[in-house]
Amino acid sequence: MLRKEDARLLRGRGRFVDDVQLPGMLHLAILRSPFAHATIVSIDTSAAEASPGVKAVVTGETLKGLGLAWMPTLSNDVQAVLATDKVRFQGQEVAFVVAEDRYKARDALELIDVEYDVLDPVVDVRKALEPDAPIIRTDLEGKTNNHVFDWETGDEAETDAVFARADVIVKEDIVYPRVHPAPMETCGSVADFDPVEGKLKLWSTTQAPHAHRTLYAIVAGLPEHKIQVIAPDIGGGFGNKVPIYPGYVLSIVGSIVTGKPVKWMEDRSENLISTGFARDYIMRAEIAATAEGKILGIRTNVLADHGAFNGTAAPVKYPAGFFGVFTGSYDLEAAHCKMTAVYTNKAPGGVAYACSFRITEAVYLVERIVDALAYELAMDPAELRLKNFIQPEQFPYATKTGWVYDSGDYEPTMRLAMEMAGYDELRKEQAEKRARGELMGIGISFFTEAVGAGPRKDMDILGLGMADGCELRIHPTGKAVVRLSVKTQGQGHETTFAQIIAEELGIPPDDIDVVHGDTDNTPFGLGTYGSRSTPVSGAAAALVARKVRDKAKLIASAMLEVSVADIDWVKGSFQVKGDPGKAVTIQEIAFKAHGAGDLPEGIEGGLEAQICYNPSNLTYPHGAYICVVDIDPGTAEVKVRRFIAVDDCGTRINPMIIEGQVHGGLTDGVGMALMEMISFDEDGNCLGASLMDYLIPTALEVPDWETGFTVTPSPHHPIGAKGIGESATVGSPPAIVNAVVDALKPFGIRHADMPLTPSRVWDAMRGQATPP
Ligand code: MCN
Ligand code: CUN
DSSP: OTTTTHHHHHHOOOGGGGGOOOOOOOEEEEEEEESSSEEEEEOOOHHHHHHHHEEEEEEEHHHHHHHEEEEEESSOEEESSSOSSSEEEEOOOOEEEEESHHHHHHHTTTTTTTEEOOOOOOOOGGTTTTTTTSSSSTTTOOOSSSSEEEEEEHHHHHHHHHHOOOOOOEEEEEEEEEEEESSSSOOOEEEEEEEETEEEEEEEOOOOOHHHHHHHHHOOOOOGGGGGOOOOSSSSSSSTTSOOHHHHHHHHHHHHHHHHHEEEEEHHHHHHSSSSSEEEEEEEEEEEEEETTEEEEEEEEEEEESSOOOOOOTTTTOTTTGGGGTTTTBBOOEEEEEEEEEEESOOOEESSSSSTTTHHHEEEHHHHHHHHHHHTTTTTHHHHHHHBBBBBGOOOOOOTTSSOOOOOOOHHHHHHHHHHHHHHHHHHHHHHHHHHOOOOEEEEEEEOOOOOOOOOTTTTEEEEEEEEEEEEEETSSSSSEEESSOOOSSSHHHHHHHHHHHHOOOOOOEEEEOOBBTTTOOOOOSSTTOHHHHHHIIHHHHHHHHHHHHHHHHHHHHHHHHHHGEEEEEEEEEETTTTEEEEEOOOHHHHHHSSSSSOOOOOSSEEEEEEOOSSSSOOEEEEEEEEEEEEEEETOOOEEEEEEEEEEEEEEEOHHHHHHHHHHHHHHHHHHHOOOOOOOOOTTOOOOOOOSSSSSOOOGGHHHHHEEEEOOSSSTTTBBBOOOOTEEEEEEEHHHHHHHHHTTGGGTOOOOSSSSSSSHHHHHHHTTTOOO
C-alpha cells in the first residue's frame, strides 16, 4: 500500500511547525554563548530593548525570578533554560528577544552586551575526571568533580574466570564518535497562551507530545488540562525531537510575557551545535575465545561523554540506555560492562540518531571485536559468527546481562545475506585483487536489537510508565477513526496504523483516519522513539480493534438471530457457521450499533473501544548485513560498492515502508562510518556548525541497496511484529567499518576508528592511525 500521507507531503501541503501562522504572532531569537565555559559577569539588554520592533528581551535573571531558570532533563538532572551563573557549552542559551519578525529579533541579539569571564573548558573526555579538571556543574551542591554516574552490568568474577581459561583474548580500543541526527526540519515551536482561558497551545517539533505536556505541567506549574501540545507534520526526528529544549520553554515564556503567540525556529547551525547529539562512547573491548573460535565472554569498559547536562532520554533504570545488549547475537558464557559517564563542556544529549537507546554503540562494539577476533584466529568472519549464534531452540534466550530475547532464527538470515552477496565468489574476487595490489574489503555485521520500551514495571521516563493508549471509533457508515499516542516523523504511521486496523476489522485502510500528535485529541502514551511505535502502539491498535470486533460479534449474533457460538469472523463480516450466505458486514454492524431499534440487552449503542497497552517484553529484531568496499590506494577514498541487508522484523505490515526505513538507516550508516563527526577544538569551539563541515551522505556516496528479509514473529506481540525504524542505522556502521578494515588487511590493520575519511584511511595505511 502506498503512503496515505504522501498525498499532502508530496504536494507541499504538509503543515509543519514553521507553517503555523497566528494573528499577531511574534518571533523569538536566542542569544547563544560563544564560549564553551565562562562566567557571566553582566548582561546589558538596554540597546536591544530599544531596537525597532522589539517587544521583549529576557535573560536568565528574569527567569530566575519566575523560578524558571532551570528545568529537569529526562534523566533526572537539571539543565539551564537560560544561563544565570555561567555558560557550560558553546551555543548554550543566554538570553532571548521577542520581536515583530525574525529579522528584527535576530538584529537585536547583536545589541545584547554580555561580559564573560572565560574559564578553562573540559573538552577531552579522558581528562574530565583528573583532579585538576575545571568543575563544570558548580550549580550542583557539593559537586567536586565532573562525574555523572557509574553503571555496571553482567558478572565481573564470572567473566574474569572465563577470560582466565581462554586460549585467545583480543583487546581493542573502539571509539563511537559524537554525531548528530541532523533532521531536515530543525527544532521549533509556536506558543500561544490565552490569559483569559488560562490555556496554553504549543505547536512543537516533538516525538513525544504527551510526555512533554506532563513535564510542562510539572515544571511550569500549569494545569495539565490547560496545556495542548500539538506536533503537526514533522520533517524528520531521528531522536533529535525527544528532549525538551530550552527553546520550547522560552517560546512559552515569550507568549506569557507578551500576551501574543510567539514562534521560535532554530536555524541549522543552532541545531547542530546545541541540540541533542548522539553516541560519544569511548569503549575498551575485550573478547575471549577458544582456539577453535568458540566465544566465551566479552568485557568492556566505557567512558561516556554526556556533555554539560545529563540530557539523555533513557528509561530511568537504564542510564546507559539498552547498551546492556552488547553481547549481541552470540551464546556466551559470561559478560561484563563497567561504564563511567562524565560531564564535559559540550552540548547535552546522547540518545538520538536511530540508536534504539544506545544499541548502536553496543552493536558496533560487539561486531567490531568479533571481527578483530576473526583476524587473530585467521578465521572467516562469517564462519566465526555462524559458529557462535544463539540457536533457535534457545529462545526465549536470557543473556548474561539480563535481557530476554523473545525470538530469533539467525542462521537462515545470515545464509540468505551470504547467498545474495555471493559471499564465496566475493572472497575469490578479493583474493585475486589482493594479489594485484588492489584494496577490496568485505564486511559483515549481524545484529540483534531490543525495541519497544516498556514494560512499565521496568521502564519509565521521569516516573511515567512506558505504555501506550489507543482509541478506535467506528462511525455509523463503517468508516473509522483511530487515535494514537505515538507520533510519526516520517515513518508513515497514517498508513501503517490504518493497515493494522484494516487487517483486524476488514474496513479498507482508506476508510480509516489516523489521528496523532495532538494531546487534546489522543490518549496518553509515551511517544515515538526506540522504534517503539509498532511494538507498543501497533499492539495497542490490533488489540483495540479486537475489542471492537468482540462487541460487533454480540450485535451480529442478534442481527443474525443465532448464538455467538454459532458465528465465525471471516474477512470483514460475521457469518453463520455452515451457512456463509447468512452474514453481516462490519459496516452493517456499525450502522446497527448507531441505528434505530433496540440493541441486545446489556449492549450500549455505538461501536468504539479504548485500550492502554503495556508490553510484556521488548521485541528483538535482527539482521545480517554485508558490505563490499573498494579503496583507492592513491587517494585512500572508500567507495561502498555493494551493500546487502537482510532484516527480520517479524510480521511485516508494509513492505514498502520497511524498505524505506532500511534505505534511510543504511544511508545513516554510510554517513557515520565514512564522514560524520562533531569535533571540537581545544577551546571547546564546535567545528561542525554547518553542513559544510558536518558532512552527511548524499545519493553520490551510497550504492543501490540490496535488501532481503526473513520473518521470525514476536511471540508476545498480538500480530507478531517487531520494530524496524532503527535497525539499519544500528546494524550498518560495523559492516562498513569491518569492510574497510578487511580491505586494509594487507597493511596489518585490525582496527580503525570512524569516520573513515580519506585522511584517516591514508594514515592507517601508513601505520600512523590518528588518535580519535
Ligand atoms: N513497520 C512495518 N512492519 C514492521 C515494523 C514496522 O511495516 N514489522 C513500519 C511501521 O508501521 C512504521 C515504520 O515501519 O510505519 C517504523 O516503525 P517502527 O519500527 O515501529 O518505528 P517507529 O514508528 O517507532 O519510528 C521510530 C524510529 C526511530 S526511533 C527513529 S530515530 C527514526 C526511525 O523510526 N526516525 C525516523 N525512522 C525514521 N524515518 C523517518 N522517515 N523519519 C524519522 O525521523
Ligand atoms: Cu535513539 S533515536 Mo529514535 O529512538 O527517536
